[in-house]
Amino acid sequence: MQYKSQAVAMPYFIAAIGLFVGQIIFGLIMGLQYIIGDFLFPAIPFNIARMVHTNLLIVWLLFGFMGAAYYMVPEEAETELASPKLALGLFWIFLVAGALTIVGYLLVPYETLAEMTGNNILATMGREFLEQPLITKVGIVVVVLGFLFNISLTVLKGRKTAVSMVLLLGLWGLAIFFLFSFYNPDNLVRDKFYWWWVVHLWVEGVWELIMAALLAFVLIKVTGVDREVIEKWLYVIITLALVTGIIGTGHHYFWIGAPEYWQWWGSIFSALEPLPFFAMTVFAFNMVNRRRREHPNKAAVLWALGTGVMAFLGAGVWGFLHTLAPVNYFTHGSQITAAHGHMAFYGAYVMVVLTIISYAMPILRGRAANPERAQVLEMWAFWLMTVGMVFITLFLTAAGILQVWLQRVSDTPMSYMATQDQLMLFYWMREWAGVMFFVGLLCYLVSFFVKGGTATPARA
Amino acid sequence: MSLERPDPLKHVMPGPPIAIAAEALFLINLMLLPGLAFLALVVLYLKHRNDADPLVRNHLRQTTITCVWGGLLLVTISVGIFLLGGFDNPWSWVIGVLYFTFVHSALILLGVAGLSRAINGRTWRYPILGPREDHG
Structure with a gap:
C-alpha cells in the first residue's frame, strides 16, 4: 500500500x-x-x-x-x-x-x-x-x-480529487440526514415524513454518492483508464442520483397522510430513479471494456461489474416495478417490497463494499492480488451469493404478487395470515436460496485463508 | 478504407456516433419511449445501413433486428400467458410479471453491453436474438 x-x-x-x-x-x-x-x-x-x-x-x-x-x-x-x-x-x-x-x-x-x-x-x-x-x-x-x-482534515491537507469530494459529500450527507432520527414528532404523518429523510435520503440519495465514488476509485485502479474520463461519468451519475432521488422521496408519501400531489411527484421522479443505477452499469461496463491492462485482481473486477448489474436490477428495475402510485396502491408493504429491498441492498451497497474489500484487502496484506486459487474461490463466492440473491428476489416477487392478489385484489380477499399460508412454497424456496447465499458467504470467508499458487506482489 | 478512431483511454466516447445512437435508441425503446424510439431506430437504420464504417453497420443491424425479435418475444409471450391463464387467475400474474421483468431486464443489460461496445468502438452481437453475421 x-x-x-x-x-x-x-x-x-x-x-x-x-x-x-x-x-x-x-x-x-x-x-x-x-x-x-x-x-x-x-x-x-x-x-x-x-x-x-x-x-x-x-x-x-x-x-x-x-x-x-x-x-x-x-x-x-x-x-x-x-x-x-x-x-x-x-x-x-x-x-x-x-x-x-x-x-x-x-x-x-x-x-x-x-x-x-x-x-x-x-x-x-x-x-x-x-x-x-x-x-x-x-x-x-x-x-x-x-x-x-x-x-475531511486529510482531504484538506492533500490533493482534492472529484472522487474524494463526491465521497466526502456522501459521507457528510449520511451524517447530516441521520440527525433526523432524533426528531420523533407525536404526529404519525410528520413522524413518517422525517423518518424517510433518514431512510430514503440515505439509500436513494447520499449512499449512491458513496457507492459511485467507491466504484470510480476501484475502476480507476483496475482499468488504468484516465481519471478525467471516469470523473466525467461520476458527475453524470451523482447529478442523476440527486435530481431523481431527492424528490423521489415522494414515493414514500403516497399513503402516509401527506398531500395528494405527492402521488404525482413521487411517481414521476422515482420512475426516473433507475437512471443513476443504469448510468453506473454503463459506466462499469464501459471502463472495464476499455481497460489498458488486465489487472491481476480478477475477483475485484468481477465484483465491480456485478455491482453495476445487480444495483440496476435490484434498485432500478425492482424499484420501478412497484413505484408508480396506482401500482403501489396494491403492492405497498407486500413481499414485493421485500424482494426489492433484498436485491437493492445487495446489488448496490453489499456488493460495492465487497468490491472495495476485494480490491484493498490483498494490498493491505502486502500483495496486489490474492493467489489464483483464492481468487477462484472468491469468484465462486460471488456467483453463489449473486445467484442466491437473484433467486431470493424472484421467489419473494412471486410470493408478493400472489399475496397482493389473494389479500387485496380477489373478490373474496383473505386475511393477512391466511394469505401467508398460501405462500409457503415460495417461502421454502426462498429459504433454500438463502442457504445457497450462505454457502457463498462461507466460500468468501474461506477465500481469505487459501494459500498456494503465486500471489502478485504489491507495487512499491 | 482504414478508419481513424480516437484513443479510448483519453476520450469519453471514442466510438462512432451513429453506432452509439443506435444502441442508445435500443435502450430508450426499452426504458423511456417504447415505439417512438423504435421508429427512430428504423429510420436511422434505413438512412445509414450502407454506411462506410463497418462498425456503424454492425450496431445498426444488431439493434434493429434484436429490437424486432425482442419486442415480439416480450409482447407475444406476455399476452399469451394472460390469454391462456386468464386475467382473473393469480398465477397468470405471477408468471406474466416475472416473465416480462426477466426478459425486459435481460434485454436492457444486453443493450448496456452493446452500448458499451459502441462507445468503445467495438463490434457487438446480441446473443441468440442478434443476426449471426453482418453482411456488407
Missing part, C-alpha cells in the same frame, strides 16, 4: 465481514420463522430477529464505508491520514457499542431496553431500521463526526 495509515482500514473490513455473517444467520432464522412460526421462540422472536437482521446490515455497511474511506482518502489525497490513532479508537468504540446494542436486543425486552437507555428523555426508538437505543444513536453521531473530522 502507498500510505502506512491506510492500514487502519483492515480492522473495519474484518468487522464488516464478521457482522455480515451475523446478518445472514439472522436472515436464515427469520426465513425459517416465516415457515415454522415458533422456530426459536421465545428465545429469538421474529420481531427481534428482523431488527437484528436489518440493524446488522446497516452497521456492517457503515463499517465498510468507513474502512473504504480510510483506505481511499490517503491515496486520493496523496498524504497520510490525519490521525490513524483516532480512526482505531473510533473503530473500537463503534464495535463495542454495536455489539452491546445487538446483545441488548437479544437479551433484554425491547421496552426495558428503552427504559434503561434514556428513551424517556428523548424518544427515538421503535421505528423500523432506527430501533437503536438513544445512547447508541448518540454514539453513532460521535463516531461518525470523529470519522468525518479525520477524513
